[in-house]
Amino acid sequence: MDFELQWLLIGLPVAFVLGWVASRLDQRQWRRDRRDAPRAYFEGLNLLLNEQQDKAIDAFIEAVQHDPDTTELHFALGNLFRRRGEFERSVRVHQHLLSRADLRPADHDRAQHALAQDFAKAGLFDRAEGAWRALLGSAYDSEARLALLSLFERSRDWAQAITTATELEQRDGSSFATRIAHYHCEQALDALAAGDPVLARRCIDEAIRTAPEAPRPPLLAGQFARDTGDDNAALAHWETLAANDPARFALVGADYADVARRLGRGDTARDVLDRAYAQAPLLDTLRARDRLDASPGTAEAPDAATPTEEGVGRRLRHLAAQPSLGAAAEVLAIDTARWHADTRPQLHAAVQRAAAPLQRYRCAACGFMAHHYFWQCPGCQGWDTFPPRPLEQQ
Known part of the structure; x- marks a missing residue:
């Protein structure tokens, strides 16, 4: 009994000393590992600031090997791969993060967001769509919906684009009306290309209803009405466009003038074109106005190369008010005998102004x-x- 007690008294202190030594060794190893990981991290950061991305990636990989549980290092490494165009490696890093069961929900969404960016940058739009959809309802919900909207636009999936833009309006309170109107107009053009004028008209009407002030729906509606033989409706749509957006009305000014001449409504058309030009002095509107200078019984519009006296006067006034190469070209096409006394210096000033940036x-x-x-x-x-x-x- 005394012998066993003696060994017990000796063994307990020895075991305590051995345990203490082992704990000190473990702490020293832990401190060494903790010291090595930040050193590699800061070395990578320094290399990154010096724009040495190859060496920075090596340093970050070493840091990750020392501490595989460090999520921030994984994110930094994945972003570096993406910036270098190494999308496959970036995808692997972020997929590795997503596979970890101990990842916090916020970091999980962050990794999913990074993965979606990887797929989008790599041009893998189908996989990017799935990755963005996985973020719906998360902290990245609005960004994910905007990214999906961009993908639908790229793939010309206008129905999905309309649905997504409508959801964004309802969730964020932002207005996507003009953008949705563009989608309806694209659907109308697709329907016309497919030989379905009924669907095209329905899409155009929906575009006008969605964004009454947008310029594209009345412009397209006027073209559709003219092509289907309804000239009066065409003029009405284009006059709405002239009132709302006189600059874009110049895109169809010549068509408007031709339809108005055909219907014998030249006087009204002159007033509309003159008002549009006064608000947005564009050469296209000026040329459209010239098409109404012929007598009402003339079948064809006057030749732009030989404008009437009124047309010459409008061109000379435009050059004085809006000196540009386009205005100079219009005036140079006119016989010099019809120039004003100050036309030559105005031409010189216009050419000098246009050539100055070059x-x-x-x-x-x-x-x-x-x-x-x-x-x-x-x-x-x-x-x-x-x-x-x-x-x-x-």
């Missing part, structure tokens, strides 16, 4: 532009990088 030298290395020639580029500090000729002479 009368500069551009560095062939970095694209820096200057009005004066430099032997050393102020932008990239390169020598002899400026061609000796300005842009307009290249």
